[in-house]
Amino acid sequence: MAAPMNSEWGWFLALALGVSFIKCLLINAYHSTDFEVHRNWLAVTHSLPVSKWYYEGTSEWTLDYPPFFAWFEYGLSHIAAYFDKEMLVVQNLNYASPATVLFQRLSVIVTDVVFIYAVKECCKCIKEDKGKELLAKPSFILATLLMWNFGLLIVDHIHFQYNGFLFGVLLLSVARHLQSRHLEGALLFSVLLNLKHIYLYIAPAYGVFLLRCFCFTHSNADGSLQWKSFSPFRLLVLGLIVLATFALSFGPFIALGQIPQVFSRLFPFKRGLCHAYWAPNVWALYNIADKVLSTFGVKLGMLDINKLPKASMTGGLVQEFQHSVLPSVSPLVTLICTLLSILPALISMWCRPSGVRGFLRCIVVCALGSFMFGWHVHEKAILMAILPLSWLAVEHREDARTFLILSTTGHFSLFPLLFTAQELPVKILLMALFTIFSFTSLKKLFRGRLLSSVEAAYLLGLIPLGVVSELVYPLTPWRHSLPFIPLLLTSSYCAVGVAYSFLRLHLPLLSAPRPLSKGKCH
Known part of the structure; x- marks a missing residue:
């Protein structure tokens, strides 16, 4: 673990206050349907008994997060009552009074304190030269990349969600592992899974890391992995922590006999392969390939246009659909593809453990693999890979290179979330500032150019695309007739950059493995 920093933390406070001020300026900005989603959840948890939380269906935006997040909304609802009690009425659909907007926005800003604290803990773990100027310090760069992350700003504080609070729990969990506080890190991740189940994407990384690097005690001088050094007691303690957390979360619904209903809300597999806004992943490219093939097939007289499935995937609707030419993809196929894509990272972490930073790399690969191949992936899920990669970017030159490509393309793919004219200057300005800082700070940190000419040309192509x-x-x-064209262009172009970044992350995993006996976890 890195030695504690002995520099003043005034700059950190300035960064935190500065970004909080920006968030306050965005209070009256556009907000998406997610604003109504969370307002409805406030009303459901406040006005109805627990037994009806996962059955209530007055609004189409039904409660579909795990129980801990439902209790989080329940707690917020008691504060919301002091702002405007009408927002807590289930029947008041699309209710957005000024007091409601103010409360909802402030709730995101205030709960971001968890994220700010987690970033501070992450910065304490960074190794750096004490003689460097502030702007070249990895801890300063990391704090800025995380707290001023463009994606978090627009998704949470314009579009509207609570990702900052959730990512705070995740980063704090990783920091605790780096500080050798593994049980606390495991507890935090268990809590996180019960706040938002999308973090199941990275659960394999946690499982393999804790089993390999915590449940095996490395008493041998060479740190070799031997079954005789396996600690059943440590495994038992980990199991009890996970079971206790899930029992506390789902216990009331088990007692009510509602687990099937809760799970039907958490895992709605009847939704289509792609979200309404195509995430820039493999399936976006797959859909486009199917479109191109079907178009040429019709023009060449090989396909009958009247027999082709309706092109619902480009209409902005969440529903099932069939591909026209290529085989349709099932949830099982996406699961298999996801597992195969992350398997090299899991095997590498087991056979060649490289401590918590290797674990952090595995988290990024698992998050990005799930993003690339998962079922009904939301474009916002790209942040699950970008944020942890920020940490690696300030420590390794090649990771900085990958980060610049992934963050630029991933953040650009979020542009369609903000489609109103008044937010156009805001998102362009915020994206430009974050991107310029990322490039200049990392270039200064590693003293030289990071991207190849081809990579730079690809990223510059985002400008004419925008x-x-x-x-x-x-x-x-x-x-009006083809409103989906900009989204299609954005998703397909950005998918190339995301896929390239994913392949780059696998390169170290495919190198010649070191002997197992040399792998150490601490």
């Missing part, structure tokens, strides 16, 4: 999608296409006559 101009066409945001400025030119809305002025064309096709904007």
Whole structure:
């Protein structure tokens, strides 16, 4: 573990206050349907008994997060009552009074304190040269990349969600492992899973890491893995922590006999392969390939247009659909593809453990693998890979290179979330500032150019793509008949960069393995 920093933390407070001020300026910005989703959950948990939380269906935005998040909303609802009690009425659909907006926005800003604290703990774990100037310090760069992350700002404080609070729990968990406080780290992740189940994406990384590097005691001088050094007691304690957390979370619903209903809300597999806004992943490219093949098939007379499935995947609707030419993809296929994509990282962490930083790399691979191949992936899930990769980016040159590509393309893919004209200057300015800082700070840190000419040219291609999608296409006559074209272009172009980043993350995993006896965890 890195030695504690002895520098003043005034700059950290300035960064935290500065980004909080920006968040306050965005209180009256556009908000998406997610705003109504969380308002409805406030009303459901406040007005109804627990037995009805996962059955209530007055709103189409039904409660579909794990029980701990439901209790989180329940706690917030008691504060919300002091702002405007009408927001807590289940029947008041799409209710958005000024007091409601103020409360909801402030609730995100205040709970981000968890994220700010987690970032501070992460920065304490960074190794750095005490003689470096502030702007070249890895801890300063990491704090800025995390707290001023473009994606978090627009998703949480414009679009509206609570990702900062949740990512705070995740980063704090990783920091605790780096500080050798493994039980606390495991507890935090168990709590996180019961706040938002999307973090199941990275659960394999946690499982393998804790089994390999915590449940095996390395008493041998060479740190070799031997079954005789396995600690059943440590495994038992870990199991009790996980079971106790899940029992506390799901216990009331087990007692009520509602587990099937809760799980049907948490895992709605009847939704389509892709979300309404295509995430820039393999399936976006797969859908586009199917579209191209079907178009050429019709023009060449090989396909009958009247017999092709309706093109629902480009209409912005969440529903099942069938591909026209390529085989349709089932949830099972996406699960198999996801597991195969993350398997090299899991095997590498087991056979060649490299401590918590190797664990952090495995988290990024698992998050990005699930993003690339998962079922009904939301575009916002890219943040689950970008944020942990920020940590690696300030420690390794090649990771910094991958981070610049992934963060730039991943953040750009979030642009369609904010489609209102008044937010256009805001998202362009915030994206530009974050991207410029990322490139300049990491270039200064590693003293040289990080990207190849081809990589730089690809990223520069985002500029004309943005101009066409945001400025030119809305002025064309096709904007009404083919409204999905900008989204299709954005998803497909960014998917190339995300896929390339994913492959780059696998390169170290495919190198010649070291002997198992040399692998150490601490």
